[in-house]
Amino acid sequence: MPHFEMIALDADDTLWHNERLYTQAQSHFVDLLAHYHEPDWIRARLNQTETKNMDHFGYGIKAFALSMIETSVELTEGRISGREIGAIVNLAKEMINARVELLDGVVDAVIQLAAAYPLMIITKGDLLDQERKIDRSGLRDYFIHIEIVTDKTRDIYAQLLARYAIHPGAFVMVGNSLRSDILPVLELGGSAVYIPYLTTWAHEIADLPAPDQPGFYQLETIGGLPALLQQINDSANSENKP
């Protein structure tokens, strides 16, 4: 009998590359403002503006574009040209229309997992943008639920588990953000598999759970996920034997 009622996967930087789209756009932005300021100063100010605007604009490409535009106006004391602003709007459109590039091993892992467990995606960000990436990924049909949320807090996870009548102890969340995918799920008594991405957005950085924290697992790549879940299942079943 499978121990898990639902395996939930994060999407950005867990199923497909995302952070690097932002890193690339930021490089173009720095180049664009290179005749006004030093690269490090531009990056620092953009990061400040993004953080300040998080409550207004939330996550996603449109929010990032508005923060780039605001930063460019501030850093140039209004001297930024319309042409340069137009280039930033185009950067945003290129990001929105970028190809979805799956991480290595994702297709195999998802196919194997879907054969063994109900799968869902829990992702945060811009609704249209996430829907579009799920469509382009070709993976939609492997997931029985798709939930796009404004933030991944303990309360939001609790609501989702209640909605789908999933027992926290039978729930696994898999993702690359300790802050969003791992810690809130462990707090609820669920299991969480942390698969770090190459880079972590400053906003998502958090401390690792204690190594003896029950339910916490870490993998290097998603390729190891089917075997890990099988192993957890087997050891749970052997513990439950009379």
Add this chain to the structure above:
Amino acid sequence: MPHFEMIALDADDTLWHNERLYTQAQSHFVDLLAHYHEPDWIRARLNQTETKNMDHFGYGIKAFALSMIETSVELTEGRISGREIGAIVNLAKEMINARVELLDGVVDAVIQLAAAYPLMIITKGDLLDQERKIDRSGLRDYFIHIEIVTDKTRDIYAQLLARYAIHPGAFVMVGNSLRSDILPVLELGGSAVYIPYLTTWAHEIADLPAPDQPGFYQLETIGGLPALLQQINDSANSENKP
């Protein structure tokens, strides 16, 4: 026995004023560009840009802000100043932080409806923005489900009805957009109550259903909704009598 399993309400311009926020922002935008072009030309070009960007940016304030910025760059051939661009970004923030103003009669109607039927909100647009308005409206607790979707098509309604196991014949959608709230629901065999708002965004304009279309109702204000549903219920019950 109540005939309806679920009454779903649209939010923007059905529960609270929304379109006028955009109209007001557009007026400020026209004023800002007044020394470059005629008001009508600015409005027409903004509308074109919005329509063109719909596929990239979707609905909502951030999308609208990016379209205003793009239009301002195009209409001034890049001569728009950074200061003016900054004013457009600020317009977007003011829209995002605007007070939620409920339409007349909404509170009474929602309280009465919630006492008689399960209620849900089905709204499209920006996730964070819609969540925030629902919170600020003070109405969240009257609704058992809240669904924020990228578009309101027949397929999306069909998915929602399946998710919550609602029979289309026992479903009522209430809203101010023929295109989004009324026509797709009638196509599915549900009932739909059209409550026109003062103004309709060009993108949402559609033809009225035929007057004898089963399941189609129209009201002047939401105040009449509890009585209308009661009346439909009563007549359905009397038809079902042996």
